[in-house]
Amino acid sequence: MNIDRIRAAADRLAGHARQTPLLSSPFLDEIAGRRVLVKAECLQHTGSFKFRGGYAALSALSEAARARGVMAYSSGNHAQGVALAARMHGAAATILMPSDAPQLKLDNTRALGAEVVTYDRASEDRDALGAALAEERGLTLVRPYDEPEVIAGQGTLGLELARQAAKAGVETGDVLVCCGGGGLTSGVALALEAEAPGLRVRPVEPEGFDDVTRSLADHAIARNAATAGSICDAIVTPSPGELTFPIMDRLCGPGLVVSDEEALRAVARAFQRLKIVVEPGGAVALAAALFRPEAVQGDAVIVVCTGGNVDAALFARALETL
Amino acid sequence: MNIDRIRAAADRLAGHARQTPLLSSPFLDEIAGRRVLVKAECLQHTGSFKFRGGYAALSALSEAARARGVMAYSSGNHAQGVALAARMHGAAATILMPSDAPQLKLDNTRALGAEVVTYDRASEDRDALGAALAEERGLTLVRPYDEPEVIAGQGTLGLELARQAAKAGVETGDVLVCCGGGGLTSGVALALEAEAPGLRVRPVEPEGFDDVTRSLADHAIARNAATAGSICDAIVTPSPGELTFPIMDRLCGPGLVVSDEEALRAVARAFQRLKIVVEPGGAVALAAALFRPEAVQGDAVIVVCTGGNVDAALFARALETL
Numbered sequence: 001m002n003i004d005r006i007r008a009a010a011d012r013l014a015g016h017a018r019q020t021p022l023l024s025s026p027f028l029d030e031i032a033g034r035r036v037l038v039k040a041e042c043l044q045h046t047g048s049f050k051f052r053g054g055y056a057a058l059s060a061l062s063e064a065a066r067a068r069g070v071m072a073y074s075s076g077n078h079a080q081g082v083a084l085a086a087r088m089h090g091a092a093a094t095i096l097m098p099s100d101a102p103q104l105k106l107d108n109t110r111a112l113g114a115e116v117v118t119y120d121r122a123s124e125d126r127d128a129l130g131a132a133l134a135e136e137r138g139l140t141l142v143r144p145y146d147e148p149e150v151i152a153g154q155g156t157l158g159l160e161l162a163r164q165a166a167k168a169g170v171e172t173g174d175v176l177v178c179c180g181g182g183g184l185t186s187g188v189a190l191a192l193e194a195e196a197p198g199l200r201v202r203p204v205e206p207e208g209f210d211d212v213t214r215s216l217a218d219h220a221i222a223r224n225a226a227t228a229g230s231i232c233d234a235i236v237t238p239s240p241g242e243l244t245f246p247i248m249d250r251l252c253g254p255g256l257v258v259s260d261e262e263a264l265r266a267v268a269r270a271f272q273r274l275k276i277v278v279e280p281g282g283a284v285a286l287a288a289a290l291f292r293p294e295a296v297q298g299d300a301v302i303v304v305c306t307g308g309n310v311d312a313a314l315f316a317r318a319l320e321t322l
Numbered sequence: 323m324n325i326d327r328i329r330a331a332a333d334r335l336a337g338h339a340r341q342t343p344l345l346s347s348p349f350l351d352e353i354a355g356r357r358v359l360v361k362a363e364c365l366q367h368t369g370s371f372k373f374r375g376g377y378a379a380l381s382a383l384s385e386a387a388r389a390r391g392v393m394a395y396s397s398g399n400h401a402q403g404v405a406l407a408a409r410m411h412g413a414a415a416t417i418l419m420p421s422d423a424p425q426l427k428l429d430n431t432r433a434l435g436a437e438v439v440t441y442d443r444a445s446e447d448r449d450a451l452g453a454a455l456a457e458e459r460g461l462t463l464v465r466p467y468d469e470p471e472v473i474a475g476q477g478t479l480g481l482e483l484a485r486q487a488a489k490a491g492v493e494t495g496d497v498l499v500c501c502g503g504g505g506l507t508s509g510v511a512l513a514l515e516a517e518a519p520g521l522r523v524r525p526v527e528p529e530g531f532d533d534v535t536r537s538l539a540d541h542a543i544a545r546n547a548a549t550a551g552s553i554c555d556a557i558v559t560p561s562p563g564e565l566t567f568p569i570m571d572r573l574c575g576p577g578l579v580v581s582d583e584e585a586l587r588a589v590a591r592a593f594q595r596l597k598i599v600v601e602p603g604g605a606v607a608l609a610a611a612l613f614r615p616e617a618v619q620g621d622a623v624i625v626v627c628t629g630g631n632v633d634a635a636l637f638a639r640a641l642e643t644l
Contacts, residue, residue, distance in 0.1 A: 027430075042597040043343060043362075043597055043598070111352075268634070272634075275365055275630030308597030312594075312644050319637065
């Protein structure tokens, strides 16, 4: 992985991915005690940064591979990102989702043109099923983060951010990124290393799922004890990736950890002060900026709000914290 | 009023107002039966387009007038727009607000640096009080819509929209604008007349407060029977302005009217599909595009979501329509 691959992805994404805005509010600055600049990536197509990686992966395939189609395992943001990117390339997408996934996620993924294949979590082996399907149909698997073109696609956010931060007069400080497997975090870190070396990327995770924070502290991949059970479901992964971790270990500052309650309060503040819809897992970086200011360095902090795919009931619960 | 005044305002606003994005979702296109492009002006500073007019007015004042300060009557979006614009110009802002205005609105306006002067709606005459204050302190009154520089400032949204629509390949069709006194509607209509003459501006209002729609139909200023009582409070005004109406009468297509229920459903769809927070009064144009498609013309429709200053309880109520 290197910056050239990210730049090439940015060329392919130009005019297809949105350049999401960098927002701010004096009210958030006051809470944080410093300037807070928010990259509103929840406004990306399909409501999360995952579209960037999906589009980068699809656009990097040979025509023959694209004609055979792609596959992804996901019940969430990656599924939708790959589905829309495939549709934009005229490619078939097959998405493996657990049969007990929320109906809305199944419906949304199908509505974006993907074929959804469900499996029973208890009795079926997802990987074996996926491998059989890929073999039978000649599908290319698009992994959610440990995939070079996906990392490159997510890294295009970092190229945009470098330009936007410079325009806002911010050349040094922490860039807080909501982190699951590390595809976005590592891609942005590589982009900023090249384009804005005074900015330091720091992953942010929910309590109980702080595998990246612990891995960075120990310089070795650590795993989470649990693999589900956070309202920040979009960024719950078992461990950092084998491709993403070395990049993060080389470039990223210490991780930050926030509580589910802080994530919900950040969702509410983004509603109230920025007028954007952020899901809890996409709000942990904002939560760290607002509610853990002592752990952040610099006169300004940059935050990536990574996604907004939250259901109405959970969003309403977040608003009750106001 | 003319296009040169809007262009001059755009020059002054450059780098100070946000260029808000033009968003879309295949799910909204499907509901409407045509492409729907949404200008997300709720992402503007202070959460509504009113900042544009406030900034245009402040930046057009002489240094002497600015040093004396400005005044506005408003309990809502105009108050916040003028307050922040004044602060950015180092000018004092005095905002007259009813003493029974929601505490949050009073607090927000003060937090943006304005001096809030409250009056008792039942016993005091707001206009007389304002005139006395203006006289005593030498303040310049910034009217919410019947003010040339304010119309010019709101019109800068139209200049942006003309560029964004061209980039999206839309050169003809209806542009639906949430309409109160007509400052935004008339400013955008003037901008599009010059820059995108194939686009036709149409005001959208809530039922029971359709003064502009009736005025356009009769080519004469009509008034609303009621002046309060809609959840679309931000766009409830007694009648179109004396400056704004002739512009709308010359340039705008027929008005559209939606129910409060439709406005709430549009708020919910903007949450779900665009990840933006829109207040009911800022969502009536989207409601018309989604739920009154037979009244709209063209293969694509452009919608301006004008503001996002909605309290959590009302927003949660809107989400219950999903």
